[in-house]
Amino acid sequence: MHIEDVIPKDWMELASVQEDTQDKLLALPNVVGTAVGYRQRGGVETDEPCVTVFVEQKLPLELLPESARVPRKVKNTPVDVVEVGEIFAGAAPAEQLHEPEMEEGAGMPPMEMQPEAGPSPLVLRRRVRPVMGGYSVGHYRITAGTIATCCYDMAPFPGIPSRYYILSNNHVLANSNNASIGDPILQPGPYDGGALPGDTVARLSRYVPIRFMSGGQAPCNYVDAAIAEGDFADLSREIYWIGYARRLYRAPRVGLTVQKCGRTTNFTTGRVTHINATVNVNYGGGRVARFCRQIVTTRMGAPGDSGSLVMDTEEGGVGLLFAGSATATIMNNLWYVQSLLRVRITER
Numbered sequence: 001m002h003i004e005d006v007i008p009k010d011w012m013e014l015a016s017v018q019e020d021t022q023d024k025l026l027a028l029p030n031v032v033g034t035a036v037g038y039r040q041r042g043g044v045e046t047d048e049p050c051v052t053v054f055v056e057q058k059l060p061l062e063l064l065p066e067s068a069r070v071p072r073k074v075k076n077t078p079v080d081v082v083e084v085g086e087i088f089a090g091a092a093p094a095e096q097l098h099e100p101e102m103e104e105g106a107g108m109p110p111m112e113m114q115p116e117a118g119p120s121p122l123v124l125r126r127r128v129r130p131v132m133g134g135y136s137v138g139h140y141r142i143t144a145g146t147i148a149t150c151c152y153d154m155a156p157f158p159g160i161p162s163r164y165y166i167l168s169n170n171h172v173l174a175n176s177n178n179a180s181i182g183d184p185i186l187q188p189g190p191y192d193g194g195a196l197p198g199d200t201v202a203r204l205s206r207y208v209p210i211r212f213m214s215g216g217q218a219p220c221n222y223v224d225a226a227i228a229e230g231d232f233a234d235l236s237r238e239i240y241w242i243g244y245a246r247r248l249y250r251a252p253r254v255g256l257t258v259q260k261c262g263r264t265t266n267f268t269t270g271r272v273t274h275i276n277a278t279v280n281v282n283y284g285g286g287r288v289a290r291f292c293r294q295i296v297t298t299r300m301g302a303p304g305d306s307g308s309l310v311m312d313t314e315e316g317g318v319g320l321l322f323a324g325s326a327t328a329t330i331m332n333n334l335w336y337v338q339s340l341l342r343v344r345i346t347e348r
Contacts, residue, residue: 001222006293006333007276008251011036011049014077015276018051021074022278026218026290029068030055032087033279035296037254039080045273050078052274054328058083085325089171089224089283090145090303124240124263125192131166131201131230133239133309134261136188138172139179139204140196144189145172146263148309148320149245150235151227151343164235165227165343166202168307169322173226174207176283181205185228189263202230208340212287213280220278220292223332223340224322239309241267247348249316250335252295258318262305270300270310270329272318279330281323293336295319297329309334317346 007015014036022034033054039046053070058081061069070081125136125144133149148168152161166185170176173185186194187201207226211219237244241261249256256272274296281289301308301321308321310331319331338345 001293001336003276003293006251006335008253011254011275014049014051017075017077018276019278021051025053025070025074026278026280028070030057030059031070032056032084033277035274035277035294037080037274037296039078040082048078050080052080052082054082054084054087054277054279056084056086084328087279087281087323087325087328087330089169089176089281089289089323090306124261124266125188127188127194127199129201130234130236131187132236133242134263134266135240136192136194136263136304137166137168137201137307138186138189138191138194139175140184140186140190141175141179142172142189143191144194144263144304145169146305146307146321147187148307149239149345150230150237151345154338154342154344157347163205163229164232165205165229166235167225167227167309167320167337167341167343167345169224169320170207170210170226171224171283171322172307173204173228176287177207177209179204179207185230192263201234202228205229206341210283210289212283212289218280218290221289222291222293222336223320224291225320225332225337225341227341227343239311242311243315245309245311245317245346246315247317248335248338248346249312249318250333252312252318252333256318257313258297258300258310259313260300260305260308260310260321262301262308262321264302264304265300268300270297272297273328277330279323281330291323291330291332293333295331295333297331299324299327300329
């Protein structure tokens, strides 16, 4: 995975500094990620590029021992410290959303969905055929996530695809590595009323395993992604309320306006705040995974939106939403998703 594939050329030098220094920065207490973006002063974004360090909680310097302080510069490059809270797979913990907690059973992913407080539009939680992006979906042993879109095997043009798939997260379709190939996928997801066998719309076909941190080792993950094969007649590439992903926005820029449609928060818009992010993501049950070369936006999702396809405003596919905090949303670069799953999401 080459950095030049997903980073604009004018950000490459800064991104290289970030990657060269991120291991030391991530070893500091309270630090949950690094990225590149523009420095913030008093909560207002400036035009000064910098290396950004994400922390769970921003503390006064006098409360921190010297060894725990984030340096003001790395390799003569300015460093900005941004408080994001803890980053969870799914969107954000229930208490940060002021929603009641949902008891999770053994083997169930931590943050695919939490029930909402009060009335809300439920259109994307109902059964629909053909299925389309934005609607509720899930492995039969989880709660519910979101369909990104539908796709097919990567192959040279011209040709006739032999298989068609639903795209979403590993933790939505493959139960965070705990599923078996061929397992049933329900639409709507189980929490939204999907049940075996009548709501089975696809079967797990393949996924990119999530490598969790263990024994002091923190391997880099690039995607939380999976596909499930369904019948052509049951699958649509349309994304509810947005349209179609007609091209790939391979190297999104800081400041890009983006949009998504997801199971919980329906249609939302956001803005790319940081690129080339390396973040530690909590999957619950003591499992934490490090993800590299991620895209960070303003908060534009909630639990249950996992798997949403994030687009620009001109039908360009940008990312696959999979995690977030109370203030930020994290997504995989869609080019990595397409490459690692060996599928075609767009034709351009």
